[in-house]
Amino acid sequence: MxxxxxxxxxxxxxxxxxxxxxxxxxxxxxxxxxxxxxxxxxxxxxxxxxxxxxxxxxxxxxxxxxxxxxxxxxxxxxxxxxxxxxxxxxxxxxxxxxxxxxxxxxxxxxxxxxxxxxxxxxxxxxxxxxxxxxxxxxxxxxxxxxxxxxxxxxxxxxxxxxxxxxxxxxxxxxxxxxxxxxxxxxxxxxxxxxxxxxxxxxxxxxxxxxxxxxxxxxxxxxxxxxxxxxxxxxxxxxxxxxxxxxxxxxxxxxxxxxxxxxxxxxxxxxxxxxxxxxxxxxxxxxxxxxxxxxxxxxxxxxxxxxxxxxxxxxxxxxxxGEKIRTTETQVLVATPHKHLLAARLKLISELWDAGIKAEMLYKKDPKLLKQLQYCEDTGIPLAAIVGEQELTDGVVKLRDVATREEVDIPREKLVDEIRRRLEP
Amino acid sequence: MxxxxxxxxxxxxxxxxxxxxxxxxxxxxxxxxxxxxxxxxxxxxxxxxxxxxxxxxxxxxxxxxxxxxxxxxxxxxxxxxxxxxxxxxxxxxxxxxxxxxxxxxxxxxxxxxxxxxxxxxxxxxxxxxxxxxxxxxxxxxxxxxxxxxxxxxxxxxxxxxxxxxxxxxxxxxxxxxxxxxxxxxxxxxxxxxxxxxxxxxxxxxxxxxxxxxxxxxxxxxxxxxxxxxxxxxxxxxxxxxxxxxxxxxxxxxxxxxxxxxxxxxxxxxxxxxxxxxxxxxxxxxxxxxxxxxxxxxxxxxxxxxxxxxxxxxxxxxxxxGEKIRTTETQVLVATPHKHLLAARLKLISELWDAGIKAEMLYKKDPKLLKQLQYCEDTGIPLAAIVGEQELTDGVVKLRDVATREEVDIPREKLVDEIRRRLEP
The missing domain is CATH 3.30.930.10 (Bira Bifunctional Protein; Domain 2)
Known part of the structure; x- marks a missing residue:
């Protein structure tokens, strides 16, 4: 009421x-x-x-x-x-x-x-x-x-x-x-x-x-x-x-x-x-x-x-002195080199459709370092990275921002893997 | 932000x-x-x-x-x-x-x-x-x-x-x-x-x-x-x-x-x-x-x-013609006869403290029928009933409002049972 x-x-x-x-x-x-x-x-x-x-x-x-x-x-x-x-x-x-x-x-x-x-x-x-x-x-x-x-x-x-x-x-x-x-x-x-x-x-x-x-x-x-x-x-x-x-x-x-x-x-x-x-x-x-x-x-x-x-x-x-996150973003969709805006847009759309809270930088060709820095600054725990190689292999590189560990995940299993990683 | x-x-x-x-x-x-x-x-x-x-x-x-x-x-x-x-x-x-x-x-x-x-x-x-x-x-x-x-x-x-x-x-x-x-x-x-x-x-x-x-x-x-x-x-x-x-x-x-x-x-x-x-x-x-x-x-x-x-x-x-619930109340705490306000207050307090969404009627001695009718009118799915007998036995009668089925639940297991019943 x-x-x-x-x-x-x-x-x-x-x-x-x-x-x-x-x-x-x-x-x-x-x-x-x-x-x-x-x-x-x-x-x-x-x-x-x-x-x-x-x-x-x-x-x-x-x-x-x-x-x-x-x-x-x-x-x-x-x-x-x-x-x-x-x-x-x-x-x-x-x-x-x-x-x-x-x-x-x-x-x-x-x-x-x-x-x-x-x-x-x-x-x-x-x-x-x-x-x-x-x-x-x-x-x-x-x-x-x-x-x-x-x-x-x-x-x-x-x-x-x-x-x-x-x-x-x-x-x-x-x-x-x-x-x-x-x-x-x-x-x-x-x-x-x-x-x-x-x-x-x-x-x-x-x-x-x-x-x-x-x-x-x-x-x-x-x-x-x-x-x-x-x-x-x-x-x-x-x-x-x-x-x-x-x-x-x-x-x-x-x-x-x-x-x-x-x-x-x-x-x-x-x-x-x-x-x-x-x-x-x-x-x-x-x-x-x-x-x-x-x-x-x-x-x-x-x-x-x-x-x-x-x-x-x-x-x-x-x-x-604690840092409080101001967003709930779970994943940053990133690309490691130029001419991959289309790949980022396609991947972020898939994640959004699956209910994952995802962001990307609004630049055509942002530097990878800048994208990872953004994760650190805003406390985003995961980065999903697609380059030419990943596109060819049908995988996405999932990076844990804190540990810097990276694992190739088959594209069709990405959403499940992200959910698994974010479980409390 | x-x-x-x-x-x-x-x-x-x-x-x-x-x-x-x-x-x-x-x-x-x-x-x-x-x-x-x-x-x-x-x-x-x-x-x-x-x-x-x-x-x-x-x-x-x-x-x-x-x-x-x-x-x-x-x-x-x-x-x-x-x-x-x-x-x-x-x-x-x-x-x-x-x-x-x-x-x-x-x-x-x-x-x-x-x-x-x-x-x-x-x-x-x-x-x-x-x-x-x-x-x-x-x-x-x-x-x-x-x-x-x-x-x-x-x-x-x-x-x-x-x-x-x-x-x-x-x-x-x-x-x-x-x-x-x-x-x-x-x-x-x-x-x-x-x-x-x-x-x-x-x-x-x-x-x-x-x-x-x-x-x-x-x-x-x-x-x-x-x-x-x-x-x-x-x-x-x-x-x-x-x-x-x-x-x-x-x-x-x-x-x-x-x-x-x-x-x-x-x-x-x-x-x-x-x-x-x-x-x-x-x-x-x-x-x-x-x-x-x-x-x-x-x-x-x-x-x-x-x-x-x-x-x-x-x-x-x-x-x-659908009916939309206007509250999220999960349980009504009810009593079957007079002089049990204290029992209701004690039980509802336990449920509140456990995070259960509970209500009771604000009357000293409401009729049981009136309490159950309130559940039907407002769509509350469960009633937790305590009378003298239940107090003596250390149980609570948990009633499913839709099926009218009643089961005695040991008091210390009540919160878990309510949670189990309300699982989607």
Whole structure:
């Protein structure tokens, strides 16, 4: 399904430049990064900011109440690019979402399992997936005496706790957001907590929080989530972290973010986060915002930061001095002397028709040395060489580029021999 | 290379909304379809019209003189959409290009070989690849007495010959383009010709054309091209067709277009074209237009009309009544009675970790019938069922959904058994 959508380019029913109003009111303080445009007709246009809002709109417009899909595509931010850290104005996102009315936390647990699997398989180093719930945060705010109108903007401030110390976050709360110092301090006691099932149990017993309906719901679901994650065998990398807030407006339940930890050989006491590589959460109200009758479709999803992951992998390759092949060519078709272009074209055509990945130099009479050098430069493992003698004998000289060994292979057995040599 | 570029999203060094000036002066009469935008700063922006101009700009900006790559991405046209024929304002193109200074017609022949291979492998029905050369057309115009200033606009008119009869094209030439009736008639004699090597030889002897330098060059290269295509064994589907003009300004040499022919069972005398599915040609001047010093990089490339091909394949599937699976799920993990969610989660996790594509319903206690029905509906071939008895016995009941046959498999042998069953 996802594949077909991506291929047809009509997944969201709209081209990338969307009417600006589609994007308004979903991103909180990040909204200033929306890449607005103005078309000839004067209609305000903007480029999509993420893949979540277009997905929700797609579900609503097509009255789809049940769907699981991934989507890899470009999104746009009116931001200051920082190319070394993998931040661009145009970049790819890679999203996975599960939409539909299901029993609590089962799809949510699957999202976390997928993040765990991706980050493990990519061997990016040690990582941690922080988990929280918007309902728990809202409960914390309520019992700390924050008015409901300030919940979302307080979330944005708390979200900065991974980049700045508590003191600075506190002063933004009091100074910019207008919270009382006492309320800020009460919040501080909660949002600096992190742990596992034990912490969930403790908070369920917390005299103030346990009185708050939303917090209780959130903590109950968090307990369920940890049970499922235990069955998946991944709780070792999961931390229930009350400082995790996520800046976006649309989250309604569980939220999560994966961070890479400083490598052990960096000689530090406690693991330090070196950046977020995935994030997501539950957004049960977003589809309803696009449905004319407000019908809700609960959703949970995750976005993998593939640009950031690529930039980490690139830096690692660079540091290692490893050479990465940029093509998959298996054989170079070569000739040892002049006037043999026709022989090369005929042989390469045979190899292509047999599904062999073959290349040749686009010159009439290239020097053999140049052809072999090209193999070395680009990592092509085999050269198939035809000269007058080989044509007369009905053979092809198959050369192993690494060992320089050459063997005459009867022409009709060449394809099989190449396949045999390339077997893993 | 292509893969990495596509993944990084920075192939053209610019986001999809490009400065309008980048696109101006490259598309001839089609330029009216450019999807212009206006950003907040008042800078004129437009969405890319194809992948060729961004590729040329990318080569120039990065001073690349030699590259072969494919690129699959979206382009934009301010056109009237016709969704049933696969025409949209936003759609995918799939381009393959070879850039660099090489010996004549070798990369050009490879482009045609690739188009031939793609259309053959997709089994879209009979097809024909029309080939011509801008230099031959320009030579024809010159010997027919057309002023050079009218060459490009005359090309646009001739390009309509596949959609309208010669009489209408002639009257557009005389009426709208201001050619003399005699000049139009002289052109008409040439552009209605099509054939193979024989026609090339005849035109090389043509008393007027053989005197024209450009036409002679073009015909010489066309002869070379047909020699190479003969070695590739694909001339049966290639037609040298003097009516092929292609509307775009940037072509400088060989041009080509692949059309699907009416199926044989349509009972018509001569094969009729039912639409273009690929096109391209040589554009040796485009990179130089983006280079500050005007340094040229000769290029040849082809664009595959994947949207049109998809819409043809979709119609065929629809007509056949075949059911196409939209997921690749191999196993549904199911339970036969209540209170077994934990068992399902544990088993699915084991299968996922072993690389098996597994799903489960996101319900705590789904009915077995509902789970099996889901397999039938979505084409999942196997169900792995765990109940209390199976848990006690250390087995999993593996059910073949089609035959309904069930076998108890020891848990530790389940993954191997699933793999064995799914072998092709």
């Amino acid at each position: 996802a594949q077909r959508q991506e291929a047809s380019g009509r997944a969201e029913g709209r081209p990338i430049p969307s009417p600006q109003e589609t994007l308004v009111g979903k991103y909180g303080e990040e909204a200033k990064l929306i890449y607005e445009l103005q078309d000839q007709g004067g209609e305000l246009l903007a480029l999509r900011y993420d893949l979540t809002v277009p997905f929700a709109r797609y579900l609503a417009m097509n009255k789809i109440t049940n769907m699981k899909r991934y989507h890899i595509a470009k999104v746009y931010r009116r931001d200051n690019p920082a190319t070394t850290r993998g931040r661009y104005r145009e970049f790819y996102q890679c999203d996975f979402d599960i939409a539909g009315q299901f029993d609590p936390m089962i799809p949510d647990a699957e999202c976390l399992k997928i993040v765990h699997e991706i980050l493990s398989d990519l061997q990016l180093g040690d990582f941690l997936i922080k988990v929280n719930d918007r309902r728990i945060l809202n409960g914390v705010f309520a019992v700390c005496g924050i008015p409901e109108s300030k919940f979302i903007s307080t979330c944005s401030t708390i979200d900065k706790l991974d980049k700045m110390p508590w003191e600075e976050v506190r002063s933004e709360m009091v100074g910019e957001k207008g919270l009382s110092p006492e309320a800020a301090d009460r919040i501080g006691e909660y949002v600096q907590l992190h742990g596992g099932l034990d912490l969930i149990e403790r908070l369920l017993q917390d005299p103030k929080l346990s009185q708050n309906k939303l917090a209780k719901e959130g903590l109950g679901d968090m307990k369920l989530l940890f049970e499922y994650l235990t069955l998946f065998g991944i709780t070792g990398k999961i931390s229930f972290d009350l400082s995790l807030a996520r800046g976006l407006d649309y989250y309604t339940g569980v939220i999560f973010e994966a961070v890479l930890l400083q490598q052990e050989n960096d000689h530090v006491e406690e693991p330090v986060s070196v950046g977020s590589v995935a994030g997501g959460g539950r957004y049960d109200g977003l589809v309803g915002m696009f449905d004319p009758k407000g019908r809700k479709v609960p959703c949970v999803g995750v976005s993998i930061g593939i640009e950031r992951i690529f930039s980490i992998l690139e830096q690692r390759v660079k540091a290692s | 292509a893969q990495r570029q596509e993944a990084s999203g920075r192939a053209e060094g610019r986001p999809i909304p490009s400065p309008q000036e980048t696109l101006v002066g490259k598309y001839g009469e089609e330029a009216k379809l450019i999807y212009e935008l206006q950003d907040q700063g008042g800078e004129l922006l437009a969405l890319r019209y194809d992948l060729t101009v961004p590729f040329a700009r990318y080569l120039a900006m990065n001073k690349i003189t030699n590259m072969k790559r494919y690129h699959i991405a979206k382009v934009y046209r301010r056109d009237n959409p016709a969704t049933t024929r696969g025409r949209y304002r936003e759609f995918y193109q799939c381009d393959f290009d070879i850039a660099g200074q090489f010996d004549p017609m070798i990369p050009d022949a490879e482009c045609l070989k690739i188009v031939h291979e793609i259309l053959s492998d997709l089994q879209l029905g009979d097809f024909l690849i029309k080939v011509n050369d801008r230099r031959i057309l320009n030579g024809v115009f010159a010997v027919c007495g057309i002023p050079e200033s009218k060459f490009i606009s005359t090309c646009s008119t001739i390009d309509k010959l596949d959609k309208m009869p010669w009489e209408e094209v002639r009257s557009e030439m005389v009426g709208e383009k201001g050619l003399s009736p005699e000049a139009a008639d002289r052109i008409g004699e040439y552009v209605q010709l099509h054939g193979g090597l024989d026609l090339i030889e005849r035109l090389l002897q043509d008393p007027k054309l053989s005197q024209n330098k450009l036409a002679k060059e073009g015909l010489g290269d066309m002869k070379l091209l047909f020699e190479y295509l003969t070695l590739f064994g694909i001339t049966g589907k290639i037609s040298f067709d003097l009516s092929l003009a292609r509307g775009l300004d940037y072509y400088t040499g060989v041009i080509f277009e692949a059309v699907l022919l009416q199926q044989e069972n349509d009972h018509v005398e001569e094969p009729v074209s039912v639409g273009s599915v690929a096109g391209g040609g040589r554009y040796d001047g485009l990179v130089g237009m983006f280079d500050p010093k005007g340094r040229k990089v000769p290029c040849v490339g082809v664009s595959i009309g994947i949207e049109r091909i998809f819409s043809i394949l979709e119609q065929r599937v629809k007509a056949s």
